[in-house]
Amino acid sequence: MTYPLGLSLAGRRVLVVGGGPVAARRLEALVAEQADVHVVSPDVEESIARLSHRGRLTWHRRRFHTTDVNGAWLVFAHTSDPETQDAVALEAESRSTFCVKGGDPDEASAHVPAVARFNGVTVGINASRDPKRAVAVAAEIRAALETGELPSEARREGGAATSHQPAGTVALVGGGPGDTGLLTVRGRFLLASADIVVADRLGPRKILDRLPETARVIEVGKRPGNHPVTQDEINQILVREARKGHRVVRLKGGDPFVLGRGGEETEYCARHDVPTEVVPGVTSAISVPAAAGIPVTHRGVAAGFTVVTGHQQIEALPQRDDHTIILLMGVAKLSQATEGIMGSGRSASTPVAIIERGWTEHQRTTFGRLSDIADQAKRVGVTSPAVIVVGEVVRLSPGYPDSTRRISPDVSVDLHG
Structure with missing residues (x-):
């Protein structure tokens, strides 16, 4: 078992022994965290050399000395020499410094999790020291964050183009032909933060069961010869709910602009000063x-x-x-x-x-x-x-x-x- 922990490494000395591909991968995150990184290795990957030339880390072009561990908060051993690996781990242990020992997780005192990052959220995954399994789970979690299956923020505004829908707006989401798996990433993301979902009869109906408990579904589905809610009434619902400050998602089957009357809905919203976003869908055609x-x-x-x-x-x-x-x-x-x-x-x-x-x-x-x-x-x-x-x-x-x-x-x- 490992104890999950987040480390603040900014300005703190971190030692990386080795200059190969694995060390290079570790260094990307360490440099991004603004750690005081020291690399000890006679030779290094080109990417590491570039970071050294730009002053992002310190490269010591030699073999490992036991004194390299002095002052280090965290140590990484990523060489191809078993004796060096053992020496680095032993020295770190003697100084009560945590050490990530590449290729020998059972003898390491620290482990680097697989990481899923999105929209300011970081999730680390350890899978009983099975790195391939951890990487696979991390990929699944990132996908869930990107699509909104897992919420990545609590109604926080702003951010990149993938941020949640602003309050008081309408998003026309093309739901595709009915299979939830064919809903676009953006569409699923918006549904995860919706206050109001105005839903058609067609499209991915099963997604309605996965909406937040706070979301309210307004059914406006039509059948041949049976239109209990007219298009004019649908237009009015969109504007009315948006003016209440709600995030309104109009969930439509197929694509909103392929025989879906999406153009009429966006025009009506525009005439009433309600901003809209159109998310294309997989058209049934x-x-x-x-x-x-x-x-x-x-x-x-x-x-x-x-x-x-x-x-x-x-x-x-x-x-x-x-x-x-x-x-x-x-x-x-x-x-x-x-x-x-x-x-x-x-x-x-x-x-x-x-x-x-x-x-x-x-x-x-x-x-x-x-x-x-x-x-x-x-x-x-x-x-x-x-x-x-x-x-x-x-x-x-x-x-x-x-x-x-x-x-x-x-x-x-x-x-x-």
Whole structure:
């Protein structure tokens, strides 16, 4: 067992015996802490030599002497010579000075933890003297601090671009297609400090269970044909809560500016002098097809794609075989959309995929052709939310029903005709 302790080393003598890569790593932090660093080694890494030339440390170009420990508060032994390592540790022990002995933690009196630093917070990790495990845990903790899974400050204002949202503002956060893991780092960070979260029905719903206990969730979710909270009312909620001095996060599915009415919300806030921040999200137009193994572009298959809602603008879309069409909110008018696409010149045999509830445990993909996908969707009971992909890229899905691919068990396929 080791006793966790923070040391204030500024202005205090610290001895580092050795000049290799490990010593160089230790020196970065020691110099940053403004310790009075003395390095003893015949040869050193170039980075150590540069620090010496700049006066950031003192380099003694020779082998270790027992008198080097005089006055040292902390000693590091990082050489490749076992005898020198033992001599440094023994001398430090005799003078009641803590010593970090590289390569021999069982004989060391001090240990350097793996460190996670973010936004003024420093976390040191010791893992039963297993450095690889400690480094892995430190990386996880830093990620949690960066994303807001672990709060890095208590409502303190200011700082870098990663600081928390100012009070009295609105942040439009794109929540992605529904998987919490696809929420952006900035989005998760803002949610960790939110006072008010105005949430849609789609997006990463599970994240709501991880919000601070002080956060209040206002549900404004819409379903096809059922809008209990109108867009005008949502706009008013954002401004009203921000004017109370709250940090308001508008959590939306996908991306706020991709058919998400985010532009309307930012305009309304601007007219009422409420500052806003927009955090892009992973749009379902691209990510949901990816969940089914369908790239919206692919070299030699599709060089571009177009995203539209329902059956709108069908006549104006490129109808080449190398162009992918993505329909959002198109289930209700799928028959009209497919007829319009065929009427504009696309072959009736063009493959189509409908991906329902992408990135959730209930995801399902239905395959068909332009000529029969509407009937197939009705037969299997396709419902919203769903993303419809039209184009040759559909054949690239691992679940596409041809002679060279296996059909996944969660895939609904039209094998008729």
